[in-house]
Every structure is written in structure tokens, then in C-alpha cells.
Amino acid sequence: MNQPEITAGPLLLRPWRHTDAGALVAAWADPEIRRWARYGAVLPSVESMEPWVSWNEEQWRIGGRAAFAIQDADAGLAGSITLRDFGKDAKGDGGDTAEVGYWIVPRARGRGVAPAALTAVSRWAFEREEDGGLGVRRVELLHSVENLGSCRVAQKAGYLHEGTLRESFRYADGAWHDEHMHARLWSDPVS
Numbered sequence: 724m725n726q727p728e729i730t731a732g733p734l735l736l737r738p739w740r741h742t743d744a745g746a747l748v749a750a751w752a753d754p755e756i757r758r759w760a761r762y763g764a765v766l767p768s769v770e771s772m773e774p775w776v777s778w779n780e781e782q783w784r785i786g787g788r789a790a791f792a793i794q795d796a797d798a799g800l801a802g803s804i805t806l807r808d809f810g811k812d813a814k815g816d817g818g819d820t821a822e823v824g825y826w827i828v829p830r831a832r833g834r835g836v837a838p839a840a841l842t843a844v845s846r847w848a849f850e851r852e853e854d855g856g857l858g859v860r861r862v863e864l865l866h867s868v869e870n871l872g873s874c875r876v877a878q879k880a881g882y883l884h885e886g887t888l889r890e891s892f893r894y895a896d897g898a899w900h901d902e903h904m905h906a907r908l909w910s911d912p913v914s
């Protein structure tokens with residue numbers, strides 16, 4: 724199965740394309756995106772786009788990562804949302820929990836893009852595999868306790884705050900940050 728496209732009102736969540744290179748590099752010029760990245764905090768280049776898109780395609784095929792570009796109504800790049808680590812191991816175990824990460828370009832912030840994309844991608848993640856979803860039971864969302872905007876996104880998309888992890892991740896500033904663990908279960912009420 725190809726990685727699907729997901730619509731969320733005027734937004735389209737779709738697999739990354741080679742032609743996104745310019746917009747992706749421009750997005751990563753934003754210090755806030757780099758500051759709060761939990762993975763891949765290295766500034767991408769136009770040259771690195773082709774292998775990165777191919778890597779995403781391969782990871783989707785293997786099972787374990789679904790990376791989406793968030794496209795605006797005007798077809799511009801509004802952001803990124805990725806589900807990862809939902810792969811099953813060799814024994815077929817695991818695959819019940821995914822982790823989600825996202826960022827929104829500065830011009831598209833403050834109008835609910837991240838919560839809308841998160842709600843839509845979560846709905847798809849919880850759908851049964853036979854219905855075209857991922858069939859996971861739980862999606863986790865981690866953010867630095869200093870990232871109040873991301874905490875608000877989690878709340879708006881129905882991700883409950885389950886606790887605080889102490890010095891659990893070293894962010895781009897080189898410091899170890901405490902993080903909030905939020906999560907949604909497949910059985911949680913739809914927000």
C-alpha cells in the first residue's frame with residue numbers, strides 16, 4: 724500500500740516530494756523549528772532532499788515511519804507531521820505505539836494548523852489496518868516543558884498530559900530538557 728494522503732479541512736497531508744526541497748530548506752531556516760526538533764536538527768539542503776525522500780519512502784515500505792508534508796489550501800508548505808517507531812519487530816511484536824512530531828512554518832502559525840493536522844493524523848493512526856489505517860493503540864507526543872505552544876497543541880488535539888520526564892532529551896541548544904509526555908489512546912474520546 725502506498726502512504727495515503729489525508730485531508731483535514733483545507734489542509735492536505737501528503738508524502739514528501741523531491742520538489743519540496745526549496746520550501747523545506749526555507750522552513751528549516753526558522754530558528755524555532757531547529758530549536759525544538761527532536762530528530763534531524765541538522766539544516767537540510769536541496770541536495771539532501773532526494774535521498775531523504777527516498778529514505779522516507781523506504782521507511783514507509785518497511786513499516787515504522789509515515790512522514791507527511793502539510794500543504795495549505797494555496798498548495799504552499801505549511802508544515803510537517805511525522806509518525807514514527809510503530810514498526811513491528813522480527814517476532815511481530817510491537818507496532819502498537821507510535822510517536823508523533825510536527826512543526827509549522829512561521830507564516831502559517833496561530834491558526835490551528837498543528838492541532839488540525841495532529842487530529843487528522845491521529846484518526847488515521849487509530850483506524851484498523853483493514854480500513855486503511857495504521858491500527859496503533861497509542862500515540863505519544865513529547866515536548867520540552869519550555870515549549871508552551873506545543874503543549875497547547877497537544878491539549879487541543881486531545882493528548883492527555885501523563886507526566887514529566889526529567890532531562891530526557893538534549894535539544895539543539897545543547898541542554899538536557901525536562902519533557903512532557905502526552906499521549907492519546909485509540910479509545911479516548913474524539914476531540
Ligand SMILES: CC(C)(COP(=O)(O)OP(=O)(O)OC[C@H]1O[C@@H](n2cnc3c(N)ncnc32)[C@H](O)[C@@H]1OP(=O)(O)O)[C@@H](O)C(=O)NCCC(=O)NCCS
Binds near residue numbers: 832870
Ligand atoms: C508549536 C507549533 C507547532 C504550534 O503550531 P500552530 O499551528 O501555530 O498551533 P496553533 O495555531 O494551535 O497555536 C498555538 C497555540 O499555542 C499557544 N501558544 C503559542 N506560544 C505560546 C506561548 N509561548 N505560551 C503559551 N501559549 C502559547 C497559542 O496561543 C495557541 O493556543 P490558542 O489557540 O489556545 O490561543 C508551531 O508554533 C511551531 O512549529 N513551532 C516551532 C517548532 C515546534 O515547536 N515544534 C513542536 C516540537 S514538539
